[in-house]
Amino acid sequence: MSQPNRLASGGLIDRTRPLAFTFDGRTYSGHPGDTLASALLANGVTLVGRSFKYHRPRGVLTAGSEEPNALVELRTGARREPNVKATVAELYAGLEASSQNRFPSLAFDLLAVNQLASPVFVAGFYYKTFMWPAKLWEKLYEPLIRRAAGLGRAAEAADPDPYEKTTAHCDVLVIGGGPAGLAAALAAGRTGARVILADEDFALGGRLIAERRELGGQSAARWADEAEAELANLPEVTVLRRTSVLGAYDGGVYGAVERVSDHLREPAPHQPRQRFWRIVAKRAVLAAGALERPIAFGGNDTPGVMFAGAVRAYLNRYGVAPGRRAVVYANNDDAARTVADLNAAGCELVAVVDARGDSPALHAAARTAGALLVFGGAVARAYGGQSVKGCEIVDARGGSFNVACDLVAVSGGWNPTIHLTTHLGGRPQWRDDLAAFAPGGTPPGMTVVGAAAGAFGLGEALAAGAQAGAEAANDCGFSGGTFDPPRADDDSGETRGLGPWRVPAKRGKAFVDFQNDVTVKDVELAAREGFRSVEHLKRYTTLGMATDQGKTANVLGLALMAEITGRSIPATGLTLTRPPFTPVALGALGGAHRAKEFKPTRLPPSHFWAEEQGAVFVETGLWMRAAYFPRAGETDWLETTIREVETVRTKVGVYDASTLGKIDVQGADAGAFLDHVYINTFSTMPIGKARYGLMLREDGIAMDDGTVARLGETHYYVTTSTAHAASVMRHLEYCRQWLFPHLDVHLSSITDQWAKYAIAGPRSRDVVAALADDGFDVSDAGLPYLGVKELTVCGGTRARLFRLSFSGEMAFELAVPARYGDALIRAIMAAGEPFGICPYGAEALSVMRIEKGHAAAAELNGQTTAADLGLGGMMSKKKDCIGKVLSQREGLADPARPRLVGFKPVDRSQRLRGGAHFVPRGAAVTAANDEGYMTSVAYSPSNGCWVGLGFLARGQERIGEIVRAVDPVRDGDVEVEVVAPVFVDPEGVRVRG
Amino acid sequence: MRIPCPYCGVRGLDEFAYLGDATLIRPDPAAPGAEAAFHDYVYLRDNPAGLHRELWQHASGCQSWLVVTRDTRTHAIGRVEVARDVAAARGSGAE
Amino acid sequence: MAEPLVARSALRPHVAPHASAAGAHGVTLREVENLTLASVAALRGREAELVQAVRAAYGLDLPTGPARVASGKVAFVGAGPGKWLAVSSAPTEFSTLPAAVADQSDGRTVLRVSGPKARETLATLIQLDLHPRTFGPGDAAMTHAASIAVHLWQVDDAPTYEIATFRTFAATLWRWIVEAGQARGLDARAED
Numbered sequence A: 001m002s003q004p005n006r007l008a009s010g011g012l013i014d015r016t017r018p019l020a021f022t023f024d025g026r027t028y029s030g031h032p033g034d035t036l037a038s039a040l041l042a043n044g045v046t047l048v049g050r051s052f053k054y055h056r057p058r059g060v061l062t063a064g065s066e067e068p069n070a071l072v073e074l075r076t077g078a079r080r081e082p083n084v085k086a087t088v089a090e091l092y093a094g095l096e097a098s099s100q101n102r103f104p105s106l107a108f109d110l111l112a113v114n115q116l117a118s119p120v121f122v123a124g125f126y127y128k129t130f131m132w133p134a135k136l137w138e139k140l141y142e143p144l145i146r147r148a149a150g151l152g153r154a155a156e157a158a159d160p161d162p163y164e165k166t167t168a169h170c171d172v173l174v175i176g177g178g179p180a181g182l183a184a185a186l187a188a189g190r191t192g193a194r195v196i197l198a199d200e201d202f203a204l205g206g207r208l209i210a211e212r213r214e215l216g217g218q219s220a221a222r223w224a225d226e227a228e229a230e231l232a233n234l235p236e237v238t239v240l241r242r243t244s245v246l247g248a249y250d251g252g253v254y255g256a257v258e259r260v261s262d263h264l265r266e267p268a269p270h271q272p273r274q275r276f277w278r279i280v281a282k283r284a285v286l287a288a289g290a291l292e293r294p295i296a297f298g299g300n301d302t303p304g305v306m307f308a309g310a311v312r313a314y315l316n317r318y319g320v321a322p323g324r325r326a327v328v329y330a331n332n333d334d335a336a337r338t339v340a341d342l343n344a345a346g347c348e349l350v351a352v353v354d355a356r357g358d359s360p361a362l363h364a365a366a367r368t369a370g371a372l373l374v375f376g377g378a379v380a381r382a383y384g385g386q387s388v389k390g391c392e393i394v395d396a397r398g399g400s401f402n403v404a405c406d407l408v409a410v411s412g413g414w415n416p417t418i419h420l421t422t423h424l425g426g427r428p429q430w431r432d433d434l435a436a437f438a439p440g441g442t443p444p445g446m447t448v449v450g451a452a453a454g455a456f457g458l459g460e461a462l463a464a465g466a467q468a469g470a471e472a473a474n475d476c477g478f479s480g481g482t483f484d485p486p487r488a489d490d491d492s493g494e495t496r497g498l499g500p501w502r503v504p505a506k507r508g509k510a511f512v513d514f515q516n517d518v519t520v521k522d523v524e525l526a527a528r529e530g531f532r533s534v535e536h537l538k539r540y541t542t543l544g545m546a547t548d549q550g551k552t553a554n555v556l557g558l559a560l561m562a563e564i565t566g567r568s569i570p571a572t573g574l575t576l577t578r579p580p581f582t583p584v585a586l587g588a589l590g591g592a593h594r595a596k597e598f599k600p601t602r603l604p605p606s607h608f609w610a611e612e613q614g615a616v617f618v619e620t621g622l623w624m625r626a627a628y629f630p631r632a633g634e635t636d637w638l639e640t641t642i643r644e645v646e647t648v649r650t651k652v653g654v655y656d657a658s659t660l661g662k663i664d665v666q667g668a669d670a671g672a673f674l675d676h677v678y679i680n681t682f683s684t685m686p687i688g689k690a691r692y693g694l695m696l697r698e699d700g701i702a703m704d705d706g707t708v709a710r711l712g713e714t715h716y717y718v719t720t721s722t723a724h725a726a727s728v729m730r731h732l733e734y735c736r737q738w739l740f741p742h743l744d745v746h747l748s749s750i751t752d753q754w755a756k757y758a759i760a761g762p763r764s765r766d767v768v769a770a771l772a773d774d775g776f777d778v779s780d781a782g783l784p785y786l787g788v789k790e791l792t793v794c795g796g797t798r799a800r801l802f803r804l805s806f807s808g809e810m811a812f813e814l815a816v817p818a819r820y821g822d823a824l825i826r827a828i829m830a831a832g833e834p835f836g837i838c839p840y841g842a843e844a845l846s847v848m849r850i851e852k853g854h855a856a857a858a859e860l861n862g863q864t865t866a867a868d869l870g871l872g873g874m875m876s877k878k879k880d881c882i883g884k885v886l887s888q889r890e891g892l893a894d895p896a897r898p899r900l901v902g903f904k905p906v907d908r909s910q911r912l913r914g915g916a917h918f919v920p921r922g923a924a925v926t927a928a929n930d931e932g933y934m935t936s937v938a939y940s941p942s943n944g945c946w947v948g949l950g951f952l953a954r955g956q957e958r959i960g961e962i963v964r965a966v967d968p969v970r971d972g973d974v975e976v977e978v979v980a981p982v983f984v985d986p987e988g989v990r991v992r993g
Numbered sequence B: 001m002r003i004p005c006p007y008c009g010v011r012g013l014d015e016f017a018y019l020g021d022a023t024l025i026r027p028d029p030a031a032p033g034a035e036a037a038f039h040d041y042v043y044l045r046d047n048p049a050g051l052h053r054e055l056w057q058h059a060s061g062c063q064s065w066l067v068v069t070r071d072t073r074t075h076a077i078g079r080v081e082v083a084r085d086v087a088a089a090r091g092s093g094a095e
Numbered sequence C: 001m002a003e004p005l006v007a008r009s010a011l012r013p014h015v016a017p018h019a020s021a022a023g024a025h026g027v028t029l030r031e032v033e034n035l036t037l038a039s040v041a042a043l044r045g046r047e048a049e050l051v052q053a054v055r056a057a058y059g060l061d062l063p064t065g066p067a068r069v070a071s072g073k074v075a076f077v078g079a080g081p082g083k084w085l086a087v088s089s090a091p092t093e094f095s096t097l098p099a100a101v102a103d104q105s106d107g108r109t110v111l112r113v114s115g116p117k118a119r120e121t122l123a124t125l126i127q128l129d130l131h132p133r134t135f136g137p138g139d140a141a142m143t144h145a146a147s148i149a150v151h152l153w154q155v156d157d158a159p160t161y162e163i164a165t166f167r168t169f170a171a172t173l174w175r176w177i178v179e180a181g182q183a184r185g186l187d188a189r190a191e192d
């Protein structure tokens, strides 16, 4: 397992520890400190993937998160992750990676014939080539394209690893751990301010560890080490390595992802794979550095063509020679550094091509390296297929010649990494002196320093970082503790890329966006066809899309469009970016709470008992409610539900009503307040009484219903529907605080305080009598229908007893403090046993409320008024209430509106369906003939047939009429008889028994 | 976005529930033209680019309704007042 | 007559499992049982009367902000403008106060989270800044833990936090704290 391209010495790798890994099934060896990319290059592997559209062979272009080419599938099985940048993936023992987007193998890819078909795949091919016939799109074109063009494969199994979200607060957030960021963190941290330093790399230092530089008389990498050690000892400083700050949000909030375990084969027990950080920072220092950019020349995507800065990173940080015979091609002074580093590493320098005129800095470097020096020339073309074998160089006079090489180090200049400055709408500014975009507006509280601000010199980056860090801490009230940056070995390096942006390609494709296979020709085509704005260019050619979002491509694409259209770059436009800066796993955004723990689960007090009974549960909002309690021998829910309903109607049943929202209302003006929010009047209701209440929205539509009980002169107890408990509470607080601020009224949610059981049926009084302590009168005289009393049960437990019925039977609601809820359901069952009691669930409750015509969520559906519900008579004429004025407007008061009525199938054996629409008999099934819809249906044991509730135009005037209930979705078409919306005990005798 | 609740301190957006324009005043239901006034009150909204006084509830905190002045262009939060104090001061309410 | 009813916690083992890491415990989780809790709201125009009554009965000055004051077994925790949560570790009749008082002894479950990793554990659920420079003993806050509404206060510098949540959310909150604490040396038992 030799590493032929590993240099004999140097680099920040642990050469004492070999790490075995596989790529496309072959085993290689690297070291701790390697990325997958550096380890592959050390092993002489330059062909890493195939391109998106043309399946062109691709290698490693960069040494960072901007990598567009070297995307691999990492890991296998459920942990397989596509589109991982080999330049970021940290090597670990046993790492398994494979190339993607190739068939059948990386070296022999059949679909590389796409290149021959490239006229088909030019920009806009989606829009043009497959326009007609459209019916072939789904069956032919799309599958073909998806097979041919694409990136990696997602894992097909659920992600087995945990994720975590956390929040951190700090005075100063420093984004980027290069020279400027380290200086900022030290300067801020020494004041005692709370500082977070985040860097996406696993090692701090940025370019300090990628270059051979000196700081304060020692190697820059050593200085970075010492800086990190000091930061680790400052108690209020947190250093987050492997952490990408992805977005800037309002109010000084930043999102970041820490790759906690991505550098391990799998996470340690209980450790997350990744951790999402929500960072709240008073000040931020953006020290994100700069990204090198390409020059467009023929074959510039050939493996072995690499950014010059990346070449230096592989040489210096990883001790890897990405090639042995190099051509350096640049339009800035970075070329000198590249030449010197390659020479120092023992690589042969074939030629140095500087696109500019004469450059003194380069003379010395080239002479030392013995390289052919070409000023004012260009690399016109790189060739070699799967790895570069040579390139064609054009000199200043237009003469051209070929040289053999296995590495072309290219630098088209540097773009400040300004993405985070634009997330809140800051508009970058083009600076001619940098030939790049620099930050324009920044998010409030953010300072940009170093290369990200266009200050490319090491000394100026350190100074600006130190100053910004100190100022940010001062702004937060911290002072003292100083940091004087070390002296840097600054040369007068000229790093702006002054063009050319491209070389007229004689042969071969010149790529602008490597990941999307967008070439110079595509940009030209877009310009010819009128897609000249940068936004149109992006949509038409896909330039700047996909996982790298054009980090290396956008400025080049823009410059080319400017050149083609004869405009300046700023006049051509700019591409703003949105979060995230780099792709983020959905798992990290989801965090720890997923699947069953996505939301809280609320368990009513009888839950454990109900589980013991074998209840089947149904989710209602956050609640788990018992839907029905099957018994041995019962075969389906309907059979069980019918038995439960019949038991309640003939004997007695018990239901856990604890999930209803409960609100304690107190204060001298409690009654007046309730009069404002309900359509009916509660201020005059006697103490010890309860009544049904309906509240409206201000637009006149019904909002929620429930019961209101008066416990004392200034004390009421209100229930809401289970689903609307929280929104009703919010509405009531709105009314209390904003609409009626002078009222003395106080609201307290007591939903969870009370366990409440509905005991319903002809024998319910017997059950209550058995539970009530001595001396409590449960007779009709002692507690009449709609009465409320406090009492004690079971030997001293305080309780509230309400004579209320939702089922239509004589019924009581018995409430005790929730801690006794479990014991009380067991006591009720024991007390009811002699009377044949059974528990009933939400299904039986629903059947019985439909049989009684009580409205529920399906009827209070956000479209219905009190009058629609048949409750118009409840509205007090003597007072105003929320929604009263608008409920009386023309449209809502229209007597032709659909009104709540009941329905039975004419053929009593037929089943009804909720959602069916009513049309007159003999009329066509059209929207014009639509007269309303069915809201709730149930099989009624009492009626021996299905019954339904629904809204029918002028329904109350049409009792006895027959209409069609049409359900086109399920092919339902049933003739139904319009009946009064009460199917059991229409006189209401039973509840008063 | 972070909103300074006068009672609780500065909290993240996710603790707050938005309602809307805080300059709207519930009309007098007994006044002539009440129906038209209520129509405007319920349905008509301006959409200003700039400062907007709006109602938020600190729903995951102290339950206070707040009148928040926000710049709709930048989400910069200006003054935050307790809605009940604002309402009481202007003498609104249906009494 | 029926048998006396037995009180039960909302935290049964199968919905709020115990967990204990080997080695040093970074964070300890317990339920605080048998508290008397009540929401207390000052009646309009009678605010001063309530302040006097609390001072007379418990020797406490009601906090005007999100803070907790305690004396002996009784504490009052700010719960919003003019509102408090009264807490007592002994049976206490708060309903005699001149205020709108609602019993919450069963409406809330109180969890106690303490230890050197308590802050880090809670940071995965609660977005508040619990750093000692901004939140210390006697401070209180209402917020949410992930999506669960909580009312919490700091008791001591251990640090120890008490977290009141609606009873029916307590089991989920328990599981979420256990999940976050397991990587941080958790010791979680519903009762000591």
Ligand SMILES: [Zn+2]
Binding pocket: B005, B006, B007, B008, B009, B058, B061, B062, B063, B064
């Ligand atoms: Zn608040």
